[in-house]
Amino acid sequence: MADVPSIEFLTEPLFWVVALAGFAAALVRGFSGFGAGLIFMPIAAASIGPIPAAGILLIIDTIPILPLVARAVRIVEWREVLPLGFGSMLMVPAGAAVLVMADPVPLRWALSLVILVSIGLLAAGVRYRGPTRVWLSGIVGGIAGFMSGSMQIPGPPVLIYWLGRDAVPVTMRANAIVFFMFSTVISSAAFIYAGIFTADVIVRAAVLMPIYAVGVFVGSRMFGLASEATYRAIAYSTIIFAAVVSMPLFG
DSSP states (O other): OOOOOOOGGGGOHHHHHHHHHHHHHHHHHHHHSOOHHHHHHHHHHHHHOHHHHHHHHHHHTTGGGHHHHHHHTTTOOHHHHHHHHHHHHHHHHHHHHHHHHSOHHHHHHHHHHHHHHHHHHHHTTOOOOSOOOHHHHHHHHHHHHHHHHHHSOOHHHHHHHHTTSOOOHHHHHHHHHHHHHHHHHHHHHHHHHHTOOOHHHHHHHHHHHHHHHHHHHHHHHHTTTSOHHHHHHHHHHHHHHHHHHTSGGGO
């Protein structure tokens, strides 16, 4: 008979730190369609390790997002999303292999530094302003897929690629939501193969799911209420804080 997973983690303060990070990540995810991993992963990786953190985020970021995906597919620009999605699907397994084999401490350093550099580039206005090209979209998607498999943060390369366009915010949000589902599907298969979805990860994710779902719902309701400048300032500040405090330097 298989061992029943323990729920003793409910008494651990670090678990509730992870829960708070999950709620904050869900608010940003529901509002913008992206950014959950940028907030959740550095804090969760520092608290419980990169591998279980990645597994938990993949689970809790799937079911609550499905209603958003259902609405997004009606307005998504498939010619923008499909090349990115296929490129991502090709590289997710390589990223998942790095997640499983890499030492946790260097991976945490890499996670924090990649996030800080990415946010610095975005905040500085670095954008790709050229035309859409299928081959370039595939490369950007591949980079995003590798980052998704290894760190669960596929967003930065895609945002740098997309934000230089004069896209309607609603359409860009829909594109982001649908694109990240590509990474989710292939990441799920890769994580199952790698054995990342342990009983402990599944139980922790089940406890966090309602908290995350509420955050996504509240964030989606906030979409359109705050100004873009206010939202970006809050989101960037939160992400930078998460990346800095989770560095191995601090524990």
